[in-house]
Amino acid sequence: KAGVTQTPRYLIKTRGQQVTLSCSPISGHRSVSWYQQTPGQGLQFLFEYFSETQRNKGNFPGRFSGRQFSNSRSEMNVSTLELGDSALYLCASRRTSGGYEQYFGPGTRLTVT
Amino acid sequence: AQSVAQPEDQVNVAEGNPLTVKCTYSVSGNPYLFWYVQYPNRGLQFLLKYITGDNLVKGSYGFEAEFNKSQTSFHLKKPSALVSDSALYFCAVRGGLTGGGNKLTFGTGTQLKVEL
Numbered sequence: 001k002a003g004v005t006q007t008p009r010y011l012i013k014t015r016g017q018q019v020t021l022s023c024s025p026i027s028g029h030r031s032v033s034w035y036q037q038t039p040g041q042g043l044q045f046l047f048e049y050f051s052e053t054q055r056n057k058g059n060f061p062g063r064f065s066g067r068q069f070s071n072s073r074s075e076m077n078v079s080t081l082e083l084g085d086s087a088l089y090l091c092a093s094r095r096t097s098g099g100y101e102q103y104f105g106p107g108t109r110l111t112v113t
Numbered sequence: 114a115q116s117v118a119q120p121e122d123q124v125n126v127a128e129g130n131p132l133t134v135k136c137t138y139s140v141s142g143n144p145y146l147f148w149y150v151q152y153p154n155r156g157l158q159f160l161l162k163y164i165t166g167d168n169l170v171k172g173s174y175g176f177e178a179e180f181n182k183s184q185t186s187f188h189l190k191k192p193s194a195l196v197s198d199s200a201l202y203f204c205a206v207r208g209g210l211t212g213g214g215n216k217l218t219f220g221t222g223t224q225l226k227v228e229l
Binding site for chain 2: 004031033035042043045048055056058090092094100101102103104105106107109
């Protein structure tokens with residue numbers, strides 16, 4: 001089975017711009033979560049989607065948003081980028097019948113200049 | 114609120130020696146505990162989990178972890194370390210069914226360095 005895929009892998013944006021990151025979960029996984037990883041704050045939960053609905057949200061400003069499509073693919077959007085948004089953004093998928101572990105993609109490295 | 118502590122930023126061990134990476138947690142309800150490993154410029158790879166049952170759980174690449182409810186710990190272990198085990202290790206907790214949904218709360222990570 002193919003793993004979680006994320007596109008693009010690397011991205012450079014300018015302050016004030018917006019960005020959209022994409023995640024395709026493992027086939028059959030319907031739950032998708034997003035995490036931000038920075039050297040200063042570590043790994044922080046952004047949000048979780050299941051059945052196209054946001055089920056849980058972390059403590060991030062409203063500039064961070066996401067959505068999930070009917071095929072379970074997910075996107076996250078960050079508007080009005082700030083320098084502090086530079087991070088590795090990780091997507092993880094989980095099968096919804098038991099298991100509980102999340103499988104992570106390789107991440108998108110976002111650099112804001 | 115749930116939390117995870119990894120008290121050691123770095124652990125150094127000689128190849129062939131046993132290794133332990135420490136983790137303690139705080140969560141309401143029964144904990145669901147996980148270990149992940151991250152290699153440079155990569156995402157996180159799932160190693161093992163504790164949900165219920167036997168306190169000693171075995172995972173990928175010869176790793177195991179011991180759940181201790183009274184000490185709220187979930188230490189990662191391996192009997193014989195390999196140089197290729199050198200990486201960043203994260204402990205994570207998910208609250209029980211009544212808390213936090215599927216959100217994982219991670220520790221700050223422990224850099225494991227295995228030397229020849």
